Amino acid sequence: MSNLYIGLMSGTSADGVDAALVEFSESSFRIHHAIDIPYQPEFRQRILNLALNDACSKAEMATISGELADLFATAVNQLLSEANISSDQIAAIGSHGHTIDHAPNNLLPYSFQITDHARLTEKIGITVVCDFRTRDVAAGGQGAPLVPAFHRWLFNASGQNSQEAEKAFINIGGISNITLLNKGLGYDCGPGNCLIDYWHHRHTGENFDTSGNTARLGTLEPELLNSMLEESYFSALAPKSTGREYFNHQWLEPYLKGKDYSWHDISFTLTALTARIIAHQLNTNECCEAFICGGGSHNTLLLEQIQHYAPTVSLKTTTDLGIAPDWIEAAAFAWLARQTLLGLPGNLPSATGAKGERILGAIYPA
Known part of the structure; x- marks a missing residue:
């Protein structure tokens, strides 16, 4: 064969x-x-x-x-x-x-x-x-997610050595998911690019915000971020998976109703939302190192925000392993x-x- x-x-x-x-x-x-x-x-x-x-x-x-x-x-x-x-x-x-x-x-x-x-x-x-x-x-x-099985094979992680500090692989597509190699776990964190892309497309007609440049024109809306973080999916225990049928404009709009946020500030805050839910998993699982792949690996603002919320984690893309993230x-x-x-x-x-x-x-x- x-x-x-x-x-x-x-x-x-x-x-x-x-x-x-x-x-x-x-x-x-x-x-x-x-x-x-x-x-x-x-x-x-x-x-x-x-x-x-x-x-x-x-x-x-x-x-x-x-x-x-x-x-x-x-x-x-x-x-x-x-x-x-x-x-x-x-x-x-x-x-x-x-x-x-x-x-x-x-x-x-x-x-x-x-x-x-x-x-x-x-x-x-x-x-x-x-x-x-x-x-x-x-x-x-x-x-889903199915990719964690491939991650474990690819990186030859036994998942048995509890003495070794945890390493993670984060795929950021429309939805973000994490693989914890030593623990042998993997699950969807929540939205990756889907809400960011939806909001950017709504206001510019473009499919995605290259490098987060548009979101950089805004600032964080803490009240909006904190209200979105109360979503029950984020605190649910694994195994868990989700998709666009849940995290979409119908999920987002109630948080914006009656508010007077600028659309750039919402862009920044949606980027921070994805960063926070990913960083939370890295921090909770005491990860020392994380490798990012998927389309989100090109959003430099998103990567900066993940690093901001998980400052002790060595954050890289899979390029550091010789594998293009895409x-x-x-x-x-x-x-x-x-x-x-x-x-x-x-x-x-x-x-x-x-x-x-x-x-x-x-x-x-x-």
Whole structure:
């Protein structure tokens, strides 16, 4: 079997698809090449509407699922072309799909991702592994976050040495999540970029605030920050996971009603909110070192604020480990596809809450 896999990730921010070509050995990996295919603004809005609108049509959902498959196929073909690799050299593709509803705490729990992966397989002629969350949910888990299992494999953390100071890995996408390597824990902290991006887009039309430059024009509103920090999710015990279906404009607007904050001050305060909830986890778990990945790693104001609220933590990005922060999650789904084909578990029960380790994913053979 080839050691080359492709990982595809469309995250909560819904800004595009990340594609990473990854070569694995027994205990390490190397990213050969990676690309990002941005979504067009109209298509991005249609995806966001699915996640936020309970009354979306079945036809629209099916259509977007097919369009995502076509975009994923474009990403795969471009990735292979730029890397000068043929499709028959790829063992499999691991695709996360795009989450439009995550409800692991329902009476009948589920986590729902779309993308027509059968169509993707037909278009590219490569085995596709997908639907990774469902088996974990069926086993009593949250179905997320799944990346902590990859973090532990990647960084070879045993989680058994209680004498060693705790190290953490923080992924800041639309939602932020943490992996505590020594404790073998992982969970969603809460909003990452989703509220920051929503507010910035509302006032500028741009998808994100580059380096936090717009938020820097504002100042902290302590009353607003403290009221938002009372959200019960932040104090809930792990395992826990969340998504845009919870932390969105409908969550934010009641905190702003009747107030006269400037929009720049709200931008700064939303950045501080994400920083505070991440820093709280670092401080509570007595972390000595934390590595940041995901889109939030480029928001220098956000990183400064995390450091401000967690001053004793040595804060870095995964660049310090020789891994570009933008491709960690795509690489994780390449790894998950490999786990599936090798008949190995892909979840970390201490992170998701599942009854035990499970082989994850559905396979569409080439």
